[in-house]
Every structure is written in structure tokens, then in C-alpha cells.
Amino acid sequence: MSDRLAGKVAVVVGAGQTPGDTIGNGRATSILFAREGAHVIAVDRRRDAAEETVTMIRAEGFEAEANDADATDEAAVRDLVDATVADHGRIDVLHNNVGIGAGDSVAEAIEMDAWDRILAVNLKSAVLPCKHVLPVMRGQGDGSIVNVSSLAAVAASPLVAYKASKAALNAFTQSLAVTHARDGIRVNAILPGLMDTPMAIEGIASALGVDRDELRAQRDAMVPLRHKMGTAWDVAHAALFLASDEARFVTGVLLPVDGGQSARVG
Ligand SMILES: NC(=O)c1ccc[n+]([C@@H]2O[C@H](COP(=O)([O-])OP(=O)(O)OC[C@H]3O[C@@H](n4cnc5c(N)ncnc54)[C@H](O)[C@@H]3O)[C@@H](O)[C@H]2O)c1
Known part of the structure; x- marks a missing residue:
């Protein structure tokens, strides 16, 4: 690897993953950041999931530590930021990866509990870390924030809460x-398209009661590029670029990582 994040302190929020047979976006990003020289604070409200990510990073000989803050809890986020600054003196990269969609539906059927939960988790989990990290980055005169949005924010989707939350996240990013x-703080978003991650495959297959391989085949067929979904590593590599100094003139960008899906109109 090439030390593209050498010496940087990176906080990855949602660094664990939904259990499954592939790797999740937050975990792949945490591992890639560590491989590229960052000290990674792997944050997940599920301590076991955060610790699993840290174990994987340490097994490769790199640096990381786990934190079990719930990103929708302001006191927990404030403590996370204070502790990171106390221990490491700075925060160079904030990667907000948390996102949920369970219980989402079309407008006529959505339960307001699900609406409230999806909007709250998908927005607060980015807004609160930003709120508390921005003063730190302003003091440094430098920093990179990456919010993981979704292509659903701009593409057709009947599921109203997830789409609305990610569209709002794009507006928040800009x-x-x-x-x-x-x-000197750069703020960008990644819009993953159809990715082969446990959150998507195991999550949707069990919610809809469909076979995982059938779901994979359906999703593959919808992707223009090679008719194949992306993986969490595709999101991680986009995040690495945006987090690194190579993107020093890039801010306010909503970057699709979608195998060309957003370019296909009609
Ligand atoms: N997989 C796809 O096809 C796809 C497509 C578009 C966008 N996305 C976006 O990618 C992101 C997630 O990808 P992933 O593969 O890492 O998902 P994941 O579900 O595997 O990992 C997310 C992690 O966030 C944690 N988490 C949930 N709520 C939290 C909270 N309040 N505080 C702290 N941690 C919390 C979970 O415990 C989990 O470990 C989401 O923002 C999602 O909307 C995914």
C-alpha cells in the first residue's frame, strides 16, 4: 500500500457490519483506511461488530481502536469526539457510514414509526458527528468529511423514507x-448504487422472503457496467480518495459509485 492516509486520525461511524457472507461498506472502508496509514477509530453501536473490524485490522498489522457510541445519541458522540481529541490530538477524517432502511414502504403504507426511525437514524448519525467534529477540524484548518448517501437519493425508488433521508443527507453535505x-474542511458524499453487501443482500432477501442468489441475479442485471453489482471495496476506494489529500480541491461532490446506473436515463 502507499500510505495515502499516513499520520491521519480517521473516525469511521458504522464501522461494523450486518452479518453475512460478504464485507460491508463501513468495515471495508475502515480496513482500507488503516492499510493506507490512518489510525482508525471504528465506531459502531454494536461493540462486538466494531471489535471484529478492529481485530481484522490488527491481524494485518495496522492500527485501530473500537468505540461503541450510538451515533444518534448526542452525549455519546460528544464523548467519542472528546476522547479521540484527548488521545490523538486531532481528527483528520470523519466517515459517516450509518444507514438503515428496515420497515420502509410506499407512501400509502408507511408506518410513521418506521418513517421517524429511518429519518432519525440516517440523518442524526451524520449530523451529530459533524456537529462535534467540525469545531475540531476548524481549529486544525483542515479535515475531510465523507457521508455515505445512496443512489436512491436521486434515482427512482418507491421506498419513501430511505430516499427522503438520503436526499436530505445530500443537501446537508452540500x-x-x-x-x-x-x-479548509472538505465535505463530500458517496452515492453507492447496487452493492453486494450483507446489508443489501441478507437484509433485503430476508425482508422480502426471496432467495439470495435470485436477488443477486436481479440486482446484477440492473447494473450497466459488466452486469455486476459493486462491492464494499468499490465504496471504500472512493472514500479513500475523498479522505486523502489527493482530493484537496474536491468538496461538495455527490459521487455516484454505481457502475453507470445513474448515467442511464430512459
Ligand atoms: N449495500 C448497498 O447496496 C448500499 C447502497 C446504497 C447505500 N448504502 C449505504 O451504505 C451504508 C452502509 O453500508 P454497510 O454495508 O456498511 O452497512 P452495514 O449495515 O453492514 O453496517 C452499518 C453498521 O452501522 C451500525 N449502526 C447502525 N446504526 C448505528 C448507530 N445509530 N450508531 C452507530 N452505529 C450504527 C450497524 O450496527 C452496522 O454495523 C449505509 O449508509 C447505506 O445506506 C448501501
Whole structure:
């Protein structure tokens, strides 16, 4: 590897993963950041999931530590940021990966509990870490924030809560990018398309009661590029670029990582 994040402290929120037979976006990003020289704080409300990520990173000989903050709990997020600054003196990269969709539905059928939960988790889990990390980055005069949105924010989707939450996350990203440009803080979003991750495959297969291989085949067929879904490593590599100094002139970008799906109109 090439030390593209050498010396940087990176907080990855949602660094564990949904159990399954492939790797999740947050875990792959944490591992890649560590391979590239970052000290990774792997945050997940499920301590076992965060610790599993850290174990994988340490097994490769790299640096990481686990934290079990719930990213929707302001006191927990404040403690996480304070502890990171106390221990490491800075936060160079904030990667907000948390996102849920369970219980989502079409407008006529959505339960308001599900609406509230999806909107709250998908937005607060990015807003709160940003709220508490921004003053740290402003003090440094430098920092990179990456929010994991979704292609669903801009593509057709009947599931209203997830789409609305990710569209709002895109707007939040652009607002922060413009507001904090003068502070040297870059804020970008990644819009993954159809990815072969446990959150998507195991999650959707069990929610809809469909066979996993059938679901994989259906999703593969919808992707223009090689008719194959992406993997969590594709998201991780996009995140690595945005987090690194190579992207020093890139802010306010909503980057699709989608095998060309967003380019196909009609
Ligand atoms: N997989 C896809 O096809 C796809 C497509 C588009 C966008 N995305 C986005 O990718 C992101 C997730 O990808 P993933 O593969 O890492 O998912 P994942 O479910 O495997 O991992 C997310 C992690 O976040 C943790 N988490 C959930 N709520 C939390 C909270 N309040 N505080 C702290 N941690 C919390 C979970 O415990 C889990 O370990 C989401 O934002 C999702 O919307 C995925």
C-alpha cells in the first residue's frame, strides 16, 4: 500500500457490519483506511461488530481502536469526539457510514414509526458527528468529511423514507461544504448504487422472503457496467480518495459509485 492516509486520525461511524457472507461498506472502508496509514477509530453501536473490524485490522498489522457510541445519541458522540481529541490530538477524517432502511414502504403504507426511525437514524448519525467534529477540524484548518448517501437519493425508488433521508443527507453535505470551505474542511458524499453487501443482500432477501442468489441475479442485471453489482471495496476506494489529500480541491461532490446506473436515463 502507499500510505495515502499516513499520520491521519480517521473516525469511521458504522464501522461494523450486518452479518453475512460478504464485507460491508463501513468495515471495508475502515480496513482500507488503516492499510493506507490512518489510525482508525471504528465506531459502531454494536461493540462486538466494531471489535471484529478492529481485530481484522490488527491481524494485518495496522492500527485501530473500537468505540461503541450510538451515533444518534448526542452525549455519546460528544464523548467519542472528546476522547479521540484527548488521545490523538486531532481528527483528520470523519466517515459517516450509518444507514438503515428496515420497515420502509410506499407512501400509502408507511408506518410513521418506521418513517421517524429511518429519518432519525440516517440523518442524526451524520449530523451529530459533524456537529462535534467540525469545531475540531476548524481549529486544525483542515479535515475531510465523507457521508455515505445512496443512489436512491436521486434515482427512482418507491421506498419513501430511505430516499427522503438520503436526499436530505445530500443537501446537508452540500450545505456543510459551502459553509466550511473557508475553514479548509472538505465535505463530500458517496452515492453507492447496487452493492453486494450483507446489508443489501441478507437484509433485503430476508425482508422480502426471496432467495439470495435470485436477488443477486436481479440486482446484477440492473447494473450497466459488466452486469455486476459493486462491492464494499468499490465504496471504500472512493472514500479513500475523498479522505486523502489527493482530493484537496474536491468538496461538495455527490459521487455516484454505481457502475453507470445513474448515467442511464430512459
Ligand atoms: N449495500 C448497498 O447496496 C448500499 C447502497 C446504497 C447505500 N448504502 C449505504 O451504505 C451504508 C452502509 O453500508 P454497510 O454495508 O456498511 O452497512 P452495514 O449495515 O453492514 O453496517 C452499518 C453498521 O452501522 C451500525 N449502526 C447502525 N446504526 C448505528 C448507530 N445509530 N450508531 C452507530 N452505529 C450504527 C450497524 O450496527 C452496522 O454495523 C449505509 O449508509 C447505506 O445506506 C448501501
